[in-house]
Amino acid sequence: MLDINLLRKDLPSAIARLETRKKPQAFLNVDAFQALEAERKAIQSRTEELQNQRNTLSKQIGQLKSKGEDASAIMAQVSASKAELETSSVRLDQIQAELQGLLLAVPNLPHESVPQGSDEHGNVEVRKWSPLGGLGGSPAAPAFEVKDHVDVGQPMGLDFEMGAKLTGSRFTVMTGPLARLHRALSQFMLDVQTQDHGYTECYVPYIVNADSLRGTGQLPKFEEDLFAAKKGGQEGESENAALYLIPTSEVPLTNFVRDVITPEAALPLKFTAHTPCFRSEAGSYGRDTRGMIRQHQFDKVEMVQIVHPEKSYETLEAITGHAETILQKLGLPYRVMLLCTGDMGFGSSKTYDLEVWLPGQNAYREISSVSNCEAFQARRLQARFKNAQGKNEFVHTLNGSGLAVGRTLVAVLENYQRADGSVEVPAALQPYMGGIKAIPAC
Incomplete structure (x- = not known):
């Protein structure tokens, strides 16, 4: 299986090397790969945002409780963030599995010393x-x-x-x-x-x-x-x-x-x-x-x-x-x-x-x-x-x-x-x- 980072860093170059092999169109569903990658990046970005937000809110809860003030509204926000994080985690696992499935169909990249030819x-x-x-x-x-x-x-x-x-x-x-x-x-x-x-x-x-x-x-x-x-x-x-x-x-x-x-x-x-x-x-x-x-x-x-x-x-x-x-x-x-x-x-x-x-x-x-x-x-x-x-x-x-x-x-x-x-x-x-x-x- 190819290193997925090669595809993430320079997909066009990887595809160009794969196209020197037989039947290149069947190797990778590029549209599906790019769609999954875009969704993965969006979820990971949102996850980082929610984790930072959750940390900030948790500190606020501690401060309010130390003063004897009501923290229920902020606690509700934390609960909502937790639920969204759990949903995102499940979806990220699904995306990783789907990406793995796509990669299983992709052959190895030819070494630079291999001559190009169709058969x-x-x-x-x-x-x-x-x-x-x-x-x-x-x-x-x-x-x-x-x-x-x-x-x-x-x-x-x-x-x-x-x-x-x-x-x-x-x-x-x-x-x-x-x-x-x-x-x-x-x-x-x-x-x-x-x-x-x-x-x-x-x-x-x-x-x-x-x-x-x-x-x-x-x-x-x-x-x-x-x-x-x-x-x-x-x-x-x-x-x-x-x-x-x-x-x-x-x-x-x-x-x-x-x-x-x-x-x-x-x-x-x-x-x-x-x-x-x-x-x-x-x-x-x-x-x-x-x-x-x-x-x-x-x-x-x-x-x-x-x-x-x-x-x-x-x-x-x-x-x-x-x-x-x-x-x-x-x-x-x-x-x-x-x-x-x-x-x-x-x-x-x-x-x-x-x-x-x-x-x-x-x-x-x-x-x-x-x-x-x-x-x-x-x-x-x-x-x-x-x-x-x-x-x-x-x-x-x-x-x-x-x-x-x-x-x-x-x-x-x-x-x-x-x-x-x-x-x-x-x-x-x-x-x-x-x-x-x-x-x-x-």
């Missing part, structure tokens, strides 16, 4: 890497006609028909060596993030409450993208009784610090978790219908850091590097893209996407997204730390995929396929596969 075509390539060429290198061209992961994986246990039979479209079953390779990837990723990069491994619930999703920005704006496990609002239940399957473990991990004041010396906090993720993919009808690129259920190893505000942008670069390390250790060509204002996520102030090379599609595809949310989530979460001056200050939150397991499996199948239909197991994964060096074609 993914405005993204900027920062760097690329390949196992043969290193930094700046391009993917090698295979000496045979490559297949996509669907054709490579189906003979090895990649079963889309069974997924559809058990649940529906965009669900997948894996069996045999392919299921083992999928598990090996997640274990390898966790080991790298915990042993090499200092993250604390966590096990978290796969179902969270509405407060958790509201704190990280998924609610109320993106409810249609979630799978509801339990609907609240029934008799005897509040709205917060609603439960949802997690779209990413960013949600529970970041909520570790909800309503917490963290000692400054404890920062940064670094968490990682391997979980399934559940997304309805609302609005993606007809996109990536073939294969595993866009699923309703997929696994991901997530990285979350809670940091001092002065450290958040150097941390963004570090987390991006942590995700890149996985791709480099696996020998997968990739590029890093700086997202433009029109392609960033709701809560992000700056985002890098890592895109892995998929020779079967002859294209780079997103495999990780790393974002600095600054204090946007922390303000919703009331996640703070006590600074050197002894004052409570909002932390900055960052998150990134390290990596999406299913898409990494896709990349391994396509980049490590052989002409005979078998798939070489990357050297980094062989210890997790019991020493198996290749998965044979079936």
Whole structure:
């Protein structure tokens, strides 16, 4: 959530920055905001006036009583002032709640270093890497006609028909060596993030409450993208009784610090978790219908850091590097893209996407997204730390995929396929596969 003082001090500038994002008209009801702000200022001004008046009258009452004179008329004025103050206090609480409701729909402001653009075509390539060429290198061209992961994986246990039979479209079953390779990837990723990069491994619930999703920005704006496990609002239940399957473990991990004041010396906090993720993919009808690129259920190893505000942008670069390390250790060509204002996520102030090379599609595809949310989530979460001056200050939150397991499996199948239909197991994964060096074609 944005700092409301930014809107109060310079609303036109804030709106101008928001308008560089997608669909700016839907972000803030400016007329409603200005009307509420005008009413708030008027009530607060009247409240100060009444409080001063009440103090003056109270002194007069004391003086009259000390002289034995009748103070009933002035006491009646004080009672009337008290009633008006109570009414004003109730209305101020209502206004604050309405302002909060408006702010929940407003995305984060893009950082000044983010390029302006209307969609993914405005993204900027920062760097690329390949196992043969290193930094700046391009993917090698295979000496045979490559297949996509669907054709490579189906003979090895990649079963889309069974997924559809058990649940529906965009669900997948894996069996045999392919299921083992999928598990090996997640274990390898966790080991790298915990042993090499200092993250604390966590096990978290796969179902969270509405407060958790509201704190990280998924609610109320993106409810249609979630799978509801339990609907609240029934008799005897509040709205917060609603439960949802997690779209990413960013949600529970970041909520570790909800309503917490963290000692400054404890920062940064670094968490990682391997979980399934559940997304309805609302609005993606007809996109990536073939294969595993866009699923309703997929696994991901997530990285979350809670940091001092002065450290958040150097941390963004570090987390991006942590995700890149996985791709480099696996020998997968990739590029890093700086997202433009029109392609960033709701809560992000700056985002890098890592895109892995998929020779079967002859294209780079997103495999990780790393974002600095600054204090946007922390303000919703009331996640703070006590600074050197002894004052409570909002932390900055960052998150990134390290990596999406299913898409990494896709990349391994396509980049490590052989002409005979078998798939070489990357050297980094062989210890997790019991020493198996290749998965044979079936």
